[in-house]
Amino acid sequence: MDKDNGCKEKPHILVVDDESNILTAMSLVLQPEFDVTVAKTGDKAVKKIRRGMDFDVISLDLQMPGLSGIESLKAVKQLSPSTEVLIVTAHSDAESTRGALKLGAYDYIDKPFSNAELVASIRKGVERRSNTTGVEKTKEQLAFVKAQLIQSEKFSAIGQLLAGVAHELNNPLTTIMGFSEILLLRKGSSDRTRNYLEKINESSLLCKNIVQKLLAFSRKEGAKQEYIQINQVIESILELKQHDFKVDGIQVVKQLADNMLGTTANFYELQQVFLNIINNAHQAMKMHAGTGTLTVKSSFDEKVIRINFLDTGPGIPEKNLQKIFEPLFTTKKKGEGTGLGLSICYEIIKEHKGNIFVANNQGKGACFAIEIPIVDQQKSLNLG
Ligand SMILES: Nc1ncnc2c1ncn2[C@@H]1O[C@H](COP(=O)(O)OP(=O)(O)OP(=O)(O)O)[C@@H](O)[C@H]1O
Ligand SMILES: [Mg+2]
Secondary structure (H helix, E strand, O other), X not given: OOOOOOOOOOOEEEEEOOOHHHHHHHHHHHOOOOEEEEEOOHHHHHHHHHOOOOOXXXXXXXXXXXXXHHHHHHHHHHHOOOOXXXXXXXXXXXXXXXXXXXXXXXXXXXXXXXXXXXXXXXXXXXXXXXXXXXXXXXXXXXXXXXXXXXXXXXXXXXXXXXXXXXXXXXHHHHHHHHHHHHHHHOOOOOHHHHHHHHHHHHHHHHHHHHHHHHHHHHOOOOOXXXXXXXXXXXXXXXXXXXXXXXXXOOEEEEEOOOOOOOEEEOHHHHHHHHHHHHHHHHHHHXXXXXXXXXXXXXXXXXXXXXXXXXXXXXXXXXXXXXXXOOOOOOOOOOOOOOOOHHHHHHHHHHHOOOEEEEEEOOOOOEEEEEEEEOOOHHHHHHHO
């Protein structure tokens, strides 16, 4: 995933100490710069990692009841070798400290330490982690580009197939809808017959929606592009969703950039993209906790407009992250999702020569990032 696409988080630090006062003090010092989690015992710390939480740096008290600092360090390094561990010693116990360094801790500090000392040591660990993961990241990026290449081939084949199917379905569907409506308008039918006809009509409407999605997915380029303001697209969709959100008690936090540059794009297609992402976030939060908060951010530099959608739903399981932009991939029950929403978003954003990314917000929900290149007004006027 791109480093600065707005889904980037503060480095994650876990502070482990059996003294509550020390935990509170260290958290307060570190919080402005880092995302801090605390644990009162080594066992609790190890449990968090086992549950899949990822920390860049762990500050580990050497003297703790239960699982000792050294034992915790061993377990941490086994479960997550790239996590950096800072040892905190009450009184410099040279032998244990040496042992800890041998086991992979990158540094130690003696209690009492100054705030500046603590922050500097943690920063050092964060930097080490980002360096060690640098090579892995490059590998990941290469794999991502490869996967995208395969994806785009797969997309065009599936797109052609879907377009064909959708087209063929349109005629019989129009017939079903048309005749059921005519029969519904006839007087003298029994209630039972009317009930059946209404069901036929409702189901054919559902099919029509699916066919429209299929056609949107496989539609050919050439849709009208004009000079637009992305913030207006966002506002229009949030307005559309206002009532639904109110019903489910979903809070919306808007952080839209001031004086944003306009760009050349298709207003309605981008509306569709934002609506699909927002609908997914809405559904995820509703299923997860019944309610939640959606944060929508926009920002820009001289080349790119960036839009982020963060929700407080369950997030996306790691194994699904690679698949969610694939057509027909869905985790929803039959009839609740076609699995086309995000693949349509992907297609539209690619057509705009942009990028779409997804990341998890450390168990706090999903984050979608969209980047759209800024195309100047002059060019858009020429496009007519
Ligand atoms: N914000 C989110 N939080 C959690 N999971 C998500 C989120 N957005 C997407 N997903 C996952 O990605 C899958 C694919 O999403 P997509 O929008 O393509 O299809 P869908 O929502 O299942 O169906 P539809 O075609 O009706 O949109 C979803 O089924 C869901 O598992
Ligand atoms: Mg969807």
